[in-house]
Amino acid sequence: MSRRTLNEQEARECKTEQRNYLWGFGLALVLTLIPFGLVAFIDIERMTLWITIGGCALAQVIVHLRFFMHITLAKNKREDLLLILFTVLILVIMCGGTLWILFDLYQRMLPGMMP
């Protein structure tokens, strides 16, 4: 079997998409190496470290969504961006609520469970 002959536009699209995946991979790689490098080699204040790790993770999630899952802010008829935002809302409510409730309970009744 032979390669499908792509017309000019398809060929251009193919190039663009390949470049997109490479970009995504590169960015994700950088955003992975930074936190691992910090933990492995550099001794900085804990809070700064945690914020950096969290920030890199968040950025990498967005990179994955954008370049691998093709979720964009572009206007179209799809419901998936809306769905992600709703899911994030529910996640924030449920996880945030869980942490709020349980750590308050620990503080009042189980100080031993505070990390």
Added chain:
Amino acid sequence: MSDATSLIFGRLGWDALPFWSMLHDHSPMTVINGVIATGAAGMVVLGALAAIVLVTWLGKWKYLWSEWLTSPDHKKIGIMFIVIALVMLSRAIIEAVLMRVQQTFGLDGGFLTAEHFGELFTTHGTIMIFFMAMPFLTGIINYVMPLQIGARDLSFPVMNQVSLGLTAAGAALVMISLVLAPFSTGGWTGYPPFTELAYNPGAGVDYWLWAVTLSTLSSTLTGINFAVTIFKKRAPGMKLFRMPLFTWTALCTAILMIFGMPPLTVATGLLALDRYLDFHMFTTDLGGNMMNYVNLLWAFGHPEVYILILPPFGIFSEIFATFSGKRIYGYRILVIATMCIAVLSFTVWLHHFFTMGQSAHINAAFGIATMLIGIPTGVKVYDWMLTMYRGRIRLSVPMVYAIGFIMLFVLGGMTGIILATPSVDYQVHNSLFLIAHFHNMLIPGLLFGMLSATNFWFPKATGFRLEERWGYRAAFCWIIGFMLTFFPLYVLGLMGMPRRSVAYFEPQYLPWMITAGIGAMVILCALLCLLMQLWVSIRDRHANNVFAGDPWDGRTLEWAVSAPPPEYNFPVLPEIYSIDAFMTEKDRGQGWQAPDHYVDIEMPANSTMGVIIGITGLAMAFGLVWYMWWLVIGAGLVTLVAVIARGFVRSTTRTIPAHEVQRSHEHWLEQVRRTNPIDRSLEQTTANHGRPVPPIEGAVQ
């Protein structure tokens, strides 16, 4: 026990039989409880045998297999869901009556052991939530929603079969627990540490755990199926804001299922890990934390409450509009209120455990969030009342349920606002006041909604109306029985009687308990009236035939097809121009039309996936309960192979040729033409064959 038997039967032994302890211990208490348990087990066994004998005697196995069990048709799956719900409803009502009788005689004792009473309230709650309410509303949505949006089926018909199979497996597991006892005594919420292995080593909690897990999986799949169907399969022109309100509530319920079920999966999953693999998530030792279970359970539990109540809201919206002969008042506001309730329902779960010990400001935050839900709900109540205002109200059976609902539900809502105040909750939590409150929401809300929907859509599904006289009797028995049973519980709760008590020692409780006991008898009458209604309706089915399909002068698309509808629902997918699509057609004189030309229709082909997954699911759960590991592994492998093999199947559809569609559609149109149109005042008589007179001027709005 020898090694070989324990390899095969795990920990299942003779003592699992309900009469076993009675044979060894002849004390009156053991004998009474043994007889009751054996009677219940006997009913399960005899019921199953009777069903098998009946089908064999009628020679209907092949019909049952090819037309029902393997059918991907959303209408048939919906009906099967409702059948499961009705069977389980009967069992759970009998259990409820038994509990009421026990408490009527419960001053200083009664006749049930605490253990037996614990099993009763656990199965009653578990069944009513997971195997009555969920299948009932899933069945109704399954049947009605695709018809309302002008679709031929759900997006994933085979997944729909799997959902049915999983629910059936869960229900079967609860039924089996009557024969091979015991069931859990931990309540439908199953709080650890009581349900941990250290305190509850028997099979009871495991029955509960796996039955609930099967139901949860089923509901998650169902939620996905409904949501995708509503988003992707609407008929041309059916914009979101032209959807009937019932479909709107179905959408919000589906979204709640998708996002509300995972917390329960996590809670029960972790509890299972504790019980089976010696984890320490919720144990009392080694860093376990049972408070997180309570938190997770209710993070599911509160969305669940709205999964249960939103579909009835949609059903009542349809019923108020139809039987008031008016367009629903405030359509847009009702939709927005539904969405508000759906989102708010995720923000209030802590009000189920105000007293667990967290700070007052957290209680206050969740208390306020809870009270906020009262606002959109209140808006809905006003919209329904304004729909009835100046309408031409017909007090049909669904309407009686609806009016009973609106009055009782508001009362229940008021007590909910009371309970949402943390300081009050500290006084009445865990008392019968709470029991009265949530039954006050769930019986007039959910159950009346389901029964009202059954009376409303039954003629659509079967082609004949339900008989009205027994219908009224059932409805009034329900309303009166509910009030007699549960209003005394408010008083008892305020007097301080805790929930789930097998006995009490306060003579002042007695009169209220007797009243509640009488109420339970009235509810039992209601159940009998429902059975009577079904029997009489089937007997008179020819007189009450409504093949033309529109017995109530309906407003939405499901009334635009024959009763029962053809497998493909619509010969040609309809074009939608407004809300209340069918009423608009009738108003313009464009109802019951033949399309210009017919085309072949592709429908999903029959599949055995639902049956296979149902059976393997049941086998796995049963094996897990009794530690029969060979059964768990075997059934798991069969599931895996079945799912993979399904991926290789390519002939998943079958085609209904255009001429067949044309023939059956034209046959129906011919019948419609021959049917005598009747006025709405005659709709409860045998003159009603499913075709109303054209609407009078102005009645459409």
Added chain:
Amino acid sequence: MSSTDTHALEGNSRHPGLNLGAAHAQEEDTREEMVFGFWVFMMSDLILFGLLFATYVTMLGGTAGGPGPQALFELKSAFIQTMILLVSSFTFGMASLALKYREDRVRLVVWLLVTLALGLAFLFFELKDFHSMFDKGGVPSRSGYLSAFFSLVPLHGLHVTAACIWLVALLGQMAVHGLDAPVKTGILRLAILWHFLDIVWIGIFSLVYLGGLS
């Protein structure tokens, strides 16, 4: 990247993940429903993982005198797993593009096999990790903290296992039926699962491993 191309690509997209475009138009409606439905399932799954993450954080203090993260985790092994999964995400992306733009199946199959090998390698290293944790006394029955760890991380591993089985099944389908519409839809959905699992892993390596070791 040129903005017009990107725009053209996004304008035509009908479902999350890579869209196959006009050259694969057959059964596009079914594909749209299938992929969207799978996406909804992923969102439900995400809530499940989110709650397990929250539970893990609340159990950090529940070590009950047993070994904690510092004693149990190895940064090197976590890094290797992270890299494998990230590369496998990229190779699955390449497989998706081969599906979209190539008619010859060889390249697609090769990329899928590379992805499968990476998935299996990930599982190998993860199991090795668990094994060494067990050796150090890090068993789930030791403490609430370890129970929380073993309910979160192996669940991700189970998902990867399921994805690998699905990948093999899809290769089997391709061998029997060729590259027909259901196989294409299957690959698109599996791609979403694969990328989704990588996203969950970002949470795991950041919160569990890096958070625990810092």
